[in-house]
Amino acid sequence: MSNRDNILNRLKQNTLSEPVKIESNVSSFVWSKDEKITQLTKCITAVHGEVHHLTNIHWIDWLNQELPKRGLKQVLIGRNKVTDEYTYKADKSVTIHHYDKPIDSWKDKLFNQIDVGLTTTVGAIAKTGSLILWPDAAEPRLLSLVPPVHIALLDANTIFDTFEQAIEELEWAKNTPSNALLISGPSKTADIEQTLAYGIHGPKELIVLIIDK
């Protein structure tokens, strides 16, 4: 008998009566788009994230204004239709790098030379202030993690009320991505005296640009 069979056999010896599981009530509350943006902004700024609601400025113009001011020059992007546009319109002070080769050959550069990782998002969760990312071949997993600044583009129409609702509406269980992430602020720790400190291993800054036309 294998370890596996031994364990499973022991577990099968005690059959419990049919238990009742309380399922989630997905439509327990319904927020308007503005309410969701307000709630999301409140949550993310409370944990030292930045949120900018862009209604009459294009996100590329916003980046072209802000990145030079902040001294951010090396920007890494995926091969994504949305972010590709930035390649041609970026401010002259900015160098665009594409995450289009397997990481093994240029890990050193990713870890040591990039200032900003720019990603899109699948959506967000208003209640907890979380961005939903499904990294893939076009926007790899480390793009939102290794650079010290993570800028995320969020379409205002893709904000869900709750995680439960996102799972249902995105048909998450059916479309399981290789890696999925909820990101709810910049990297932080409270391991020393329960005192909060930001930027321990992941990005020190999280900037969310809500695109709302």
Add this chain to the structure above:
Amino acid sequence: MNQTEAFYQRIEKALQNDQVRQNIRSAMNGLMQKRAEQFNDPEELSELREKARSIRHYSLAKQAELLEKLEQKLIENGIQVHWAETAQQANNIISTILKDAGAKTIVKGKSMVSEEIGLNDYLEQQQIEVLESDLGEFIIQLAKEPPSHIVAPAIHKNRQQIAKLFHHFFPELSYSEDVNELTLMARKILREKFEKADAGVSGVNFAVAETGTLCLVENEGNGRLSTTSPDLHIAITGIEKVVEKLSDIPGLLNMLTKSATGQTITTYFNMISRPRQPDEKDGPRAVHLVLLDNGRSRIRFDNDLLETLRCIRCGSCMNHCPVYVHVGGHAYGTTYPGPIGTVLEPQLAGINNIGALTSACSLCGACAEVCPVKIPLPKLINQLRAEAVNEHFSDKPVLGKGSLRKTPEVIAWSIWQKIYSNPFLYKTFSWFATSLNFLTPSKLGKWSKYRTVPKPAKKSLNQLAQENGFDYE
């Protein structure tokens, strides 16, 4: 020295260290307050706890079926599954995977199961370099200490102690007692390790059977780096962590983060379902999951004891425990301290090894009140106390039953029982106790080391009641 003496010695040592007690006290106060702020509606809290309890109970009821489903989905997804009955087997499996891959250096995300099996020591003996990357774990690894809390492992240390530790190991970095500076130092030291490590090892918070997904909860990003940057990722988890559906996750995640650290949600919730796919640019090329039993299936065999396995490791029970707050995690001498440790450890290792832990409880009930999955911890502690002194107390499959039985104690209780169940003996006894109360000894061995021996009153309650006109029945 027997286990009880050893335990009391650890407690003695802990009680003498005022610095550590102060560090723990202030941290626990903060955690309790933050949790309370998250759960400000008692009615909602009660519903959320009941829901989380039901999800965990359902998962345990269907455990074999769900583990088989999980295994099947993980294999479909390209994740390799291993089963370990014991700690030794788990260590063997992991070191074999590492050796086959030629991995010499590994970075670890925080994992209590890896502490349970003593993975770091095992791998270091095989000349594999193991680096803990969670800041708290990194600190205690430098100090060569075990975690003192399951969520905040270095909570017993203050910033001055940590500053000295960093300065000792990294003298090239300038000395600082500032928390931000210390954090940046750790970032700098560990970043290179993440970049160069051959493999990453992590735990698992929830494993979803429906989708074959390993979920990790964290704030720092070290868990994501450990599981994404190296070419090989090995996850290890107890077999009880499986849940049925993805839709079970939000209810548990919500209770976990709020109960553990008082956060609405942690910075990162990382859900891993596949290794790097052919067109993907990063992520580990191989992902392995080690499913560890190590006594859990025995606990599950009994319908009362299996409540232990609902635990989602939030640490809330220890944050609220008056005993834990005073003695700290190291006094327990086990991987899991506090109320959950008191219940789990004697069941895993046997009462004959660590049953003395059950004496470190005042049955105040604070842990049961805050447990997000409603584990009746005091009830279970009481049960184990009874099992510890009576081999025939129940037919529950507890290891080392009756091993703490002591003859003087048995005699004392049987005399007490005789006296209290016979009116004549009771009356005679109380007459002697009250009228000869000047004969009460002032010392009663070890019992009176920290307690004042009670002196019977001159008149018994019975006498006083009669004098005050109560009818004697």
